Amino acid sequence: MSEAEHDQRPASLRLVPSTEERLAAKDFKTDQDVRWCPGCGDYAILAAFQAFMPELDVPRENVVVISGIGCSSRFPHYMDTYGFHSIHGRAPAIATGLAVSRPDLSVWVITGDGDGLSIGGNHLIHALRRNVNIKILLFNNRIYGLTKGQYSPTSEQGKITKSTPFGSIDAPFNPVSLALGADATFVARSVDSDRKHLTGVLRAAADHEGAAFIEIYQNCPIFNDDAFAPLKEPASRDDRLVRLQHGEPVRFGAGRTKGLRFSAQGSLEVVEVPGSAAPDDPVSRGTLVHDVQRDDPSYAFALSRLDSEGFSHTPIGVFRKVERPSYDALMATQIELAKAGQGIDDLGTLLASGDTWQIG
Amino acid sequence: MSEAEHDQRPASLRLVPSTEERLAAKDFKTDQDVRWCPGCGDYAILAAFQAFMPELDVPRENVVVISGIGCSSRFPHYMDTYGFHSIHGRAPAIATGLAVSRPDLSVWVITGDGDGLSIGGNHLIHALRRNVNIKILLFNNRIYGLTKGQYSPTSEQGKITKSTPFGSIDAPFNPVSLALGADATFVARSVDSDRKHLTGVLRAAADHEGAAFIEIYQNCPIFNDDAFAPLKEPASRDDRLVRLQHGEPVRFGAGRTKGLRFSAQGSLEVVEVPGSAAPDDPVSRGTLVHDVQRDDPSYAFALSRLDSEGFSHTPIGVFRKVERPSYDALMATQIELAKAGQGIDDLGTLLASGDTWQIG
Amino acid sequence: MGKQVQQLDRVIIRFAGDSGDGMQLTGDRFTQETATFGNDLSTLPNFPAEIRAPAGTLPGVSSFQVHFADHDILTPGDAPDVLVAMNPAALQANLDDLPRGADVIVNTDEFTRRNLAKVGYETNPVEDGSLDAYQVHALPLTSMTVKALDGHEISKKDAERAKNMFALGLLSWLYARPAEGTLDFLQAKFARHPEIMKANVTAFQAGWNFGETTEAFSVQYEVMPATLPAGTYRNITGNTALAYGLIAASQLSGLPLFLGSYPITPASDILHELAKRKPFGVRTFQAEDEIAGIGAALGAAFGGALGVTTTSGPGMTLKGETISLAAAVELPLVICDVQRAGPSTGMPTKTEQADLLQALFGRSGECPLPVIASATPADCFDTAIEATRIALKYRTPVILLSDGYLANGSEPWRLPDVAGLPDLRVAFAQQGEAPFQPYRRDPRTLARPWAIPGTAGLEHRISGIERANGSGNISYDADNHERMVRLRQAKVDGIAHDIPPVKVDDPDGDARLLVLGWGSTYGSIGAAVRRVRLGGGKVAQAHLRHLSPFPANLGDVLSGYEKVLVPEINLGQLTLLLRGLSLADVIPYNRVRGQPFHAADLVYVIQEMISHV
Amino acid sequence: MGKQVQQLDRVIIRFAGDSGDGMQLTGDRFTQETATFGNDLSTLPNFPAEIRAPAGTLPGVSSFQVHFADHDILTPGDAPDVLVAMNPAALQANLDDLPRGADVIVNTDEFTRRNLAKVGYETNPVEDGSLDAYQVHALPLTSMTVKALDGHEISKKDAERAKNMFALGLLSWLYARPAEGTLDFLQAKFARHPEIMKANVTAFQAGWNFGETTEAFSVQYEVMPATLPAGTYRNITGNTALAYGLIAASQLSGLPLFLGSYPITPASDILHELAKRKPFGVRTFQAEDEIAGIGAALGAAFGGALGVTTTSGPGMTLKGETISLAAAVELPLVICDVQRAGPSTGMPTKTEQADLLQALFGRSGECPLPVIASATPADCFDTAIEATRIALKYRTPVILLSDGYLANGSEPWRLPDVAGLPDLRVAFAQQGEAPFQPYRRDPRTLARPWAIPGTAGLEHRISGIERANGSGNISYDADNHERMVRLRQAKVDGIAHDIPPVKVDDPDGDARLLVLGWGSTYGSIGAAVRRVRLGGGKVAQAHLRHLSPFPANLGDVLSGYEKVLVPEINLGQLTLLLRGLSLADVIPYNRVRGQPFHAADLVYVIQEMISHV
Numbered sequence A, B: 001m002s003e004a005e006h007d008q009r010p011a012s013l014r015l016v017p018s019t020e021e022r023l024a025a026k027d028f029k030t031d032q033d034v035r036w037c038p039g040c041g042d043y044a045i046l047a048a049f050q051a052f053m054p055e056l057d058v059p060r061e062n063v064v065v066i067s068g069i070g071c072s073s074r075f076p077h078y079m080d081t082y083g084f085h086s087i088h089g090r091a092p093a094i095a096t097g098l099a100v101s102r103p104d105l106s107v108w109v110i111t112g113d114g115d116g117l118s119i120g121g122n123h124l125i126h127a128l129r130r131n132v133n134i135k136i137l138l139f140n141n142r143i144y145g146l147t148k149g150q151y152s153p154t155s156e157q158g159k160i161t162k163s164t165p166f167g168s169i170d171a172p173f174n175p176v177s178l179a180l181g182a183d184a185t186f187v188a189r190s191v192d193s194d195r196k197h198l199t200g201v202l203r204a205a206a207d208h209e210g211a212a213f214i215e216i217y218q219n220c221p222i223f224n225d226d227a228f229a230p231l232k233e234p235a236s237r238d239d240r241l242v243r244l245q246h247g248e249p250v251r252f253g254a255g256r257t258k259g260l261r262f263s264a265q266g267s268l269e270v271v272e273v274p275g276s277a278a279p280d281d282p283v284s285r286g287t288l289v290h291d292v293q294r295d296d297p298s299y300a301f302a303l304s305r306l307d308s309e310g311f312s313h314t315p316i317g318v319f320r321k322v323e324r325p326s327y328d329a330l331m332a333t334q335i336e337l338a339k340a341g342q343g344i345d346d347l348g349t350l351l352a353s354g355d356t357w358q359i360g
Numbered sequence C, D: 001m002g003k004q005v006q007q008l009d010r011v012i013i014r015f016a017g018d019s020g021d022g023m024q025l026t027g028d029r030f031t032q033e034t035a036t037f038g039n040d041l042s043t044l045p046n047f048p049a050e051i052r053a054p055a056g057t058l059p060g061v062s063s064f065q066v067h068f069a070d071h072d073i074l075t076p077g078d079a080p081d082v083l084v085a086m087n088p089a090a091l092q093a094n095l096d097d098l099p100r101g102a103d104v105i106v107n108t109d110e111f112t113r114r115n116l117a118k119v120g121y122e123t124n125p126v127e128d129g130s131l132d133a134y135q136v137h138a139l140p141l142t143s144m145t146v147k148a149l150d151g152h153e154i155s156k157k158d159a160e161r162a163k164n165m166f167a168l169g170l171l172s173w174l175y176a177r178p179a180e181g182t183l184d185f186l187q188a189k190f191a192r193h194p195e196i197m198k199a200n201v202t203a204f205q206a207g208w209n210f211g212e213t214t215e216a217f218s219v220q221y222e223v224m225p226a227t228l229p230a231g232t233y234r235n236i237t238g239n240t241a242l243a244y245g246l247i248a249a250s251q252l253s254g255l256p257l258f259l260g261s262y263p264i265t266p267a268s269d270i271l272h273e274l275a276k277r278k279p280f281g282v283r284t285f286q287a288e289d290e291i292a293g294i295g296a297a298l299g300a301a302f303g304g305a306l307g308v309t310t311t312s313g314p315g316m317t318l319k320g321e322t323i324s325l326a327a328a329v330e331l332p333l334v335i336c337d338v339q340r341a342g343p344s345t346g347m348p349t350k351t352e353q354a355d356l357l358q359a360l361f362g363r364s365g366e367c368p369l370p371v372i373a374s375a376t377p378a379d380c381f382d383t384a385i386e387a388t389r390i391a392l393k394y395r396t397p398v399i400l401l402s403d404g405y406l407a408n409g410s411e412p413w414r415l416p417d418v419a420g421l422p423d424l425r426v427a428f429a430q431q432g433e434a435p436f437q438p439y440r441r442d443p444r445t446l447a448r449p450w451a452i453p454g455t456a457g458l459e460h461r462i463s464g465i466e467r468a469n470g471s472g473n474i475s476y477d478a479d480n481h482e483r484m485v486r487l488r489q490a491k492v493d494g495i496a497h498d499i500p501p502v503k504v505d506d507p508d509g510d511a512r513l514l515v516l517g518w519g520s521t522y523g524s525i526g527a528a529v530r531r532v533r534l535g536g537g538k539v540a541q542a543h544l545r546h547l548s549p550f551p552a553n554l555g556d557v558l559s560g561y562e563k564v565l566v567p568e569i570n571l572g573q574l575t576l577l578l579r580g581l582s583l584a585d586v587i588p589y590n591r592v593r594g595q596p597f598h599a600a601d602l603v604y605v606i607q608e609m610i611s612h613v
């Protein structure tokens, strides 16, 4: 990639070197056998991620994948980049330290609904608030897989699991709403089974300067099979999946005749619009044209509430992508300014600062 | 209070005994000298809380105040009820265990912006998600007081503090947005200096079944003086404070001529409405009538985004108050049903369950 | 015609296959049959940390070992007499443990070129003579099962999956196990899938019949029931026993049980078991993390419940700060640490004894606590009750140490007479002369009153900040702090007079070597000591249940022997404590392999030492 | 006319007042003047945990003690020669520490009925003769200050607040301290409030002049400069020295410093100091909690930075699980625990040495780590460098123990020659023969390569799950686990040969008693030993910097003495380790009062023991 091209890169990658010659998906596979159950959604996500890597155009040695603990967190072992399979829930904190001190790296966090939202919830919301330049992929299978099937903070209420034989009694988090409530600058959702869609979201996240949060619906055939079936069955899929495209009117349903409109109370309602209707066409006036750049997260939040346990209407794609300088960029600037400034930067001078006196 | 009256109590207090004869604020004062700096906003909150207690109509022995660590968390020592001044950030977890096992208690959590949103952020959002029957008062002075003045997760970006001599670089949380993103059923905001308003919010919280979250703007004259001055100066106050009243049109500004309306993008915009305008009056049509019971939190969320660092428009009062069975109530029900059911409830039978055999 | 029957006094069988082959279930069932038959037994499940590693690979191998005998035994045994290997990986992973001459039953259907390659076999070990040292029974278990099931309305896949029942049937015949239990079990388990149920029953019977009819097995073996003390028995794992012990403690104390926990291997099954027990009024709270789990348990304890939290090593570390708070506010709390191999994530499914020093010292400041440990799966029941007794009586958190081996291992358990269990009732504080003194101590136990919310007149505040002894008000007074530090220590030390002295097993009283252990090594040490004695060696054995405080007589016991050997599955943690206590030059023996000791290794070490005293 | 001047060799002054009276500032200034004058000195600040307790109450009392002399001294001193008491609470809180005959300067303006009542004085001690044993100087400091300031354009409140400068001026005159430093300081501090600045300067001078002119003080005292080794000196607190040490280590290693920390008393000032040092490229990250703080530091270390985290007891407990991860992945990390009185929240502003065993054992599994401790405020600089040296060379987390007394206490520090500081440069791994072996170890240090992201060809994965030695791939192999457990231990043990042996100070080499300490007790033990020797007693002293591993010669040193006394501000933590190591019957001496030892107490104990050897 030429200097010029390199400067075309998104701010998020401006300081990250680009590759000499284009890599292939296989360059990112390790020699470790993949240890997930047959049919696990993690396989599809891994494949999509490895296939996306060449497109990211960052040398393998400048890519770092950091995870916590869980089936999903096994991910780094299968990526032939630098990797850190750490401890339960702490990956965002570890990634923060790395990203803040190494702007030349592309740092990815892999976590699960338990790892990222249960024990790791606090690190997650703080990383999002700070807008640290890390990309967080949360594999949401609505279950604790590795520990063999307890309910998670995203499991639907009433779920029968090993730890809730009488049904769980707590209401689940909506990860997208939570991320928006935490002032995240990039929030998206995708599905393990839709490689094309997932790849698009990964690209958008990579291009975003700052923290990117991606919830990925992931099937766990062993402990929570078909959790997302309604979104996958060809029959129901189109009515339920609301595919968000920046700048495009929101359309869904067979024949894409459904649209969204805000009620006077600020909730979104589903309305019928003739399929062909262009955004400015009177019939569709007032229905949403998706805009990820709205500064006010209320819009994206309202979209996230369309989602319901029954998946009646489930938006996927990028909900929000707004510009805010990343934590690490601001830190770097402060350091540069400080170094250029008048402050003491010589060890001897520092030690001798303040009142000193001579003896002998 | 008579049986009949007792049954009139809100679900949140139905299992909590009521007082024989009415208590007075002084009954809730302890013999410990209050150890806050002169002028600390905590004094006003304590006074308001103690004055509210008689109204709560729960015997002192059935009230429990649990806090973490911080200046604010000293609170329990000054309340002549049961109290637990615990460790940093963990009060919501401790309160959860108590509330779940003792439905006959009125459990209050006192926390700070550091205690509740920094180290304790995860316990807070999970307690809210679960809708445990505890009332959480977060004293937000936008600073770490007890540790002598480091910035907190609610400090405005660029803040110069002991730990950020070059200015803080992370964007703050909006506690109300965060709570709404965590699916809280009750979310409110008040101000230390407005005893009447604070008392009203406390009442509403007490009546709510489940988790109530109250952010209280609190002045720290020592390390963050006048953080909320714009909301207190008689001059600017009325333009900035948006007082929310359930069922009332939202009106503010000198002469209460300003109202709020949703844009087609789902953001709230400030509009001028003739002061007298009734909600259904044409000129005011489309402007908001406050409704805390909307099931969709998008409305309350949009309100929370009105708030800006400059306090241009800051809503106070109850943002959201919706009905959802509390975690402890659901737990109690499961236990009752299980006890009534066929399951083993005799120790001897339990031990001998499964395959057994005789010897000798 | 019936076959010739040969009597054995003990047998060790290991079922090994792919994670998908259902070996844990097979082992469980064989164990149940063996238990109901009346043998003494001990089991050792062994499975990978992954849910399912790739089929046919070494990391995917899951095994279950059962040791049964006509006399009482203490361990799952070192070396299997019989290995059932469902695929090449299972054979390779377990072959090293086999003594020459052992029986090896292999499922030849799985010994395909592809599967052999997966584990690096160039030629088929079943054919290339590399198993000549063993009695190999090469059987096409899968195809035999499928054949037996043709006509059944199930998929080929389901038919093949029934092969473990075929194997179970075969082994059940081979060792003349009673089959009813298994048949009933299959009825119940597959009640909702009658076709699958029929298939499994048929497969089991086919396996049985195959054994009876085939030439491949000329003899049937018989292991007579063991003569154990009279009573009603059941087979039980450590985790189940621990859960039952907690329920018993709740019933005996009359306090509702509240468990605040976060899932973690190998402790999760305690949460699972207790979650089922709502009819006992048990409240289980799956918290967002370990800190919230113990925090909630402490909150419940403040309210007068029996607060419990369960976890394993890494979670235990996270709980440290809250344990410290519980010690400061002096409330009862039971903390169960089911140890696993560390440090860090380590090997979650493997056992270890390396959390002892963490249990004692893993907190800031001087924070002494009682610590006790379970010795066998069934002992988890008694130790849970003992931990509760101490916690309630002394108003202190108590740490109970189990480990992965006890948690999943099982043994026959003679059901206790419920009426004979200790009375754990407690008296909450009642209104007395004001002002109430939340830190006025019982002169005997030094425990403070347990005054629970709802009690009029006892309103008080507790705090992790240092408190004035008596009033409990915040105090930075230097003398008070020193007094409190020493009182907290004295309270724990005092428990030494409230627990039984260490009992030493020294048959002739003339041994010069004492083997002292703690926790789950009880079985292997005991087995080794027996063998040494059979060989005429003189050796004494003692085992510690109480690790903090130590029993009052421990110092004397140590000084009573020329040499003291302390085997531990760590690098010598008890050794450090014993030396600190008594200055006795105790000798550590440490293996840290994520597995229980092999009795054989211990025998060797003990004999070595005897020959040198 | 000038007054008569009396020579003294040492003086101990304690400034005491309400938290609002600015006693810490006053003490600081007096200390600076004393330092620049050239005395040796040692200070002990003492303030409440509350930001501001109610004015005039005992919990609100804040004090600052400074000990200065014409010879080198080791402690802030036990008993003040002079007490400045700005109010009745300050008098009452400190009177017990005063020896009879001491000077007491009281601010009579504050001895109002109300203030007296607040601390339960029925009559005014200044008048009722209860101070007859002391030399009382009853002065209306407030009103004198206000008088001196009339004409100044400041509020009465501001005028009154300047009374501490009046007192400082008076004391500065009384001990003939140089005033320039303070005047410059006031200029700078109040640059933006010229009126306040003038007022403070005037108040200071008024106090000085008052001393010179009043009859109340007939003599002026003089304490000659100490003859310390030649060099440039500054006064420094432990926290500042520690921060400087870390910056130095970063410069010496050429690695950027990354601090991940969460504020906690008494460690916060290290974060504050480092946050100022961005010109050195120091990155400070105030995390959401202690776990994120160390997590980020570990992430930075993975990236090749010098990762550091700072905390105190409760925060240290929370970090345990991540420390365990750092040990497992074998990356360099410096963990500073500024100990405070525990358990739990305890007494945050008070000192203690009770985190030693937590530092060694506060993690699950076998997780050995190097642990070192600072002996004096200035020693925090050297130990920070030593901790970094070990961490970088052995690729391991290192725990550095300081405490509240060192953190806030200060002493004169002879500035080191920067050129003479050790070279800490490290070599990151470079591409070699593939495949890269992230756990291939240096045969000498057993350290693994530090391969940082961005290095082509060294892509690898690290994990908290047990790793195969060499390849670093996940391994559940039993032998590998045992090997790794022992390798991690051996790596730490090996450091014993890379640190200086314990040096024993035994002047005539014929002492039979050794006093062995660690950490911040160095000063008080040293002072006590000196006094004993002055009294003709024979006693040897040694002090440990390295607590894990111990210096190789420690065992011999211990066996070289008939008796070994181990004073600790805990219940005997080092004692346990020493007995475990050497079986030597070392004798603990423990006080746990949240304060440094009084040298006098130690003198007594040492003499007792000498008389019995």
Ligand SMILES: Cc1ncc(C[n+]2csc(CCOP(=O)(O)OP(=O)(O)O)c2C)c(N)n1
Pocket: A069, A070, A071, A072, A073, A088, A111, A112, A113, A114, A115, A116, A139, A141, A143, A144, A145, A146, A147, A152, C262, C263, C264, C265, C290, C314, C315, C318, C345
């Ligand atoms: C401190 C700690 N607590 C608990 C565990 C046990 N544990 C491992 S993974 C996990 C949850 C996994 O769920 P999730 O994050 O959803 O990942 P999944 O396996 O579903 O992909 C738990 C509780 C642990 N390893 N460490």
Ligand SMILES: Cc1ncc(C[n+]2csc(CCOP(=O)(O)OP(=O)(O)O)c2C)c(N)n1
Pocket: B069, B070, B071, B072, B073, B088, B111, B112, B113, B114, B115, B116, B139, B141, B143, B144, B145, B146, B147, B152, D262, D263, D264, D265, D290, D314, D315, D318, D345
């Ligand atoms: C585990 C732990 N970490 C850190 C601290 C130190 N600490 C005490 S209070 C506090 C923050 C207080 O801020 P906030 O919660 O806003 O309360 P405030 O004092 O402002 O009312 C901190 C960091 C502690 N006591 N315990």
Ligand code: SF4
Pocket: A035, A036, A037, A039, A040, A041, A042, A071, A072, A141, A145, A146, A219, A220, A221, A222, A223, C051, C052
């Ligand atoms: S348990 Fe579920 S999430 Fe885990 S590997 Fe198996 S299928 Fe995937």
Ligand code: SF4
Pocket: B035, B036, B037, B039, B040, B041, B042, B071, B072, B141, B145, B146, B219, B220, B221, B222, B223, D051, D052
């Ligand atoms: S420091 Fe601030 S918050 Fe704390 S008591 Fe003082 S004024 Fe209140």
Ligand SMILES: [Mg+2]
Pocket: A070, A112, A113, A114, A139, A140, A141, A142, A143, A144, A145, A152
């Ligand atoms: Mg999951």
Ligand SMILES: [Mg+2]
Pocket: B070, B112, B113, B114, B139, B140, B141, B142, B143, B144, B145, B152
């Ligand atoms: Mg605060």
